[in-house]
Amino acid sequence: MRELLRRREFSLLILILLLMLAVSLRAPNFPQPANLYDIADDTAILIMVAIGQMMVIITGGIDLSVASGIALTGMSVGMLNQYFPGIPLFVIILISLAIGFVLGSFNGILVSIAGIPPIITTLGTMSIYRGFVFVLSKGEWVSAHEMTETFRELPRGSMFGVTNLLLAALLVVLISAIFLRLSRTGREIYGVGGNKIAAQYVGISLKKINYLAFTLSGVIVGLSGLFWVSRYASAQNETAFGFELQTIAACVIGGVSIMGGTGTVLGVVLGAMFLGIVNNALTVINLSPFYQMAIQGFVILVAIVANTLVDRRNQLAMLRKREL
Amino acid sequence: MKKQNRLRTSYTSMMARVAALLMTWEVILFLIFVVVIIVNSYLSPYFLDLFNILDTTFNFMEKAIVALPMILVIICGDIDISVAGIIALSSLLMGMVSAAGAPTGVVVLVGLGTGLSAGALNGFLITRVGIPAIAVTIGSMSLFRGISYAVLGDQAYTKYPESFAFFGQGYIGNTIIPFELVLFIVLAIVFGLLLHRTTFGRKVYAIGNNPISARFSGVRVNRIRWGVFSLTGTMSGLAAILLTSRIGSTRPNIASGWELEIITTVVLGGVAISGGKGNILGVIIGIFLIGFLKFGMGLINVPGKVMNIVIGFLLIFAIMLPGYIRALRDRSLLKRQREKPGKTSPRLAG
Secondary structure: OHHHHHOHHHHHHHHHHHHHHHHHHHOOOOOOHHHHHHHHHHHHHHHHHHHHHHHHHHOOOOOOOHHHHHHHHHHHHHHHHHHOOOOOHHHHHHHHHHHHHHHHHHHHHHHHOOOOOHHHHHHHHHHHHHHHHHHHHOOOOEOHHHOOHHHHHOOOOEEOOEEHHHHHHHHHHHHHHHHHHHOHHHHHHHHHHHOHHHHHHOOOOHHHHHHHHHHHHHHHHHHHHHHHHHHOOOEOOOOOOOHHHHHHHHHHHOOOOOOOOOOOHHHHHHHHHHHHHHHHHHHHOOOOHHHHHHHHHHHHHHHHHHHHHHHHHHHHHHHHHOOO | OHHHHHHHHHHHHHHHHHHHHHOOHHHHHHHHHHHHHHHHHHHOOOOOOHHHHHHHHHHOHHHHHHHHHHHHHHHOOOOOOOHHHHHHHHHHHHHHHHHOOOOHHHHHHHHHHHHHHHHHHHHHHHHHOOOOHHHHHHHHHHHHHHHHHHHHOOOOEOOOOHHHHHHHHOEOOOOOOEHHHHHHHHHHHHHHHHHHHOHHHHHHHHHHHOHHHHHHOOOOHHHHHHHHHHHHHHHHHHHHHHHHHHHOOEOOOOOOOHHHHHHHHHHHOOOOOOOOOOOHHHHHHHHHHHHHHHHHHHHOOOOHHHHHHHHHHHHHHHHHHHHHHHHHHHHHHHHHHHHOOOOOOHHHHO
């Protein structure tokens, strides 16, 4: 129990509950199940991409290209749907995953084989991928009426009473949680981030793990690109602009150390939900959407300051307990 | 025999030194820069025109001015993603006071002061609370720009004192030399001296190489990092003055996306993102390289997004290049060594 209380995820959960309580006082219909469901649905894409981002951050890297990747995949599948409406949906899903795989692999190859630092690699591919969106679309949009009905219904359609989008997010959450916690390769990801040199000494291939983390992030980005474009029923050049920083913010709030080596799927899900709740709360209490960014920034700062202070207190407590 | 051998070794070591000099980052960058100029002037007759070249510097001098302190930040091993957010916030407050009728002097002070305070806030959170710079500045980036959105929404400030226009649009006397360019050159010299000729600069390198050993050597690591972040904030405030004055209005999306362009420039200039390495000359070449590359592409009607592809690839290739040249040279040295077993190459022996 004590162990549980000290967990970062637990303090974040308390923070989320307090936030929800505060909003509920202002807006009584905020905690309605329907609204909570909407929040989850709205945050699903952020959750997925943030988990991919987390895997990269755990290895000690960072992926700034996720938003551009979403835009590029989204534009590709959007135009595919526009010009070849006959292609069945599952093929489009596979294509989106394949595009994401290629984009992620490109990052992975540059980082692991060419040895370019992740932040520089993805800074470069961020511009490159976003540029290719323009090359592909020539600046045009794919708007709702140019998409087929089945394409637009993909995120809204539901199975077992849960929307496909939320199901996809749940799937990503479950698979990555099991992968990171229970599989050998998953543990190796933590190993590389915790201590590169030690990881090499025990026989972990840095190249393999780095490549893998970027590729997984890429595959998730591909899927998210499809969902993004079909959900908002438009593919534009500016799709998901600035989203990369939100995914990093979700990780940082969720307790993922930016230096690598620590972080859990649960924490990232809570971190993303936290951002989602803040955004939803603003609409519910009728605050201008122009306030969203400032409040988000403030919340990110407060959350990381709180995280750091709690961590430091725990470390002090541990030091005090040690017999000298 | 012995003497002859020594002579030969000193000759090879000299050649190696010449090769090493030719391979320095600045030389490679400068060669790319020359290629860009040659290709550009071949593609467009309007490129090699003194007036055009001077005039195009307006497009990147504000970024260049923020790139200067960013060199210090990155050499320290930190990063500052909030610079464009600071520009937005400074521009907002300048717009506010000039809407209230403040004279140019006050507007300028407000711009610099806002930048300084924003940078000092970053520095406080990074050094006193102990949060990694990337996490702090991602948060403060949203906060600073968000405040601008919260206040302005879809509105804009467009009323500035008349004399305020000089900073971003003015020329030196009656010449065609832009004030912004001259200001940048002066600041580049100041930053060059600060980084390469003062103990402060040496301490910045020491922190980037190893903050713990720097601390044990008596460097006040956190105080210096705090100072560097405050300086970056102030320079972002200065950039806000120039930019606001040049475009004559303040919108919340002002300078959006600049943080990554500025970091790209600094990294392209040869500053190691891991800290401790880099110099001012490389970054200055990098600034003009990107600026002229964009100008040239603009002349032949390349869309901005496509320019970004080119710059993205340039960044990646430029970072890969020295590693590959080094690998090639090592291989050829190794081969030569194998052919003549008696001779040790100075590089591999060292």
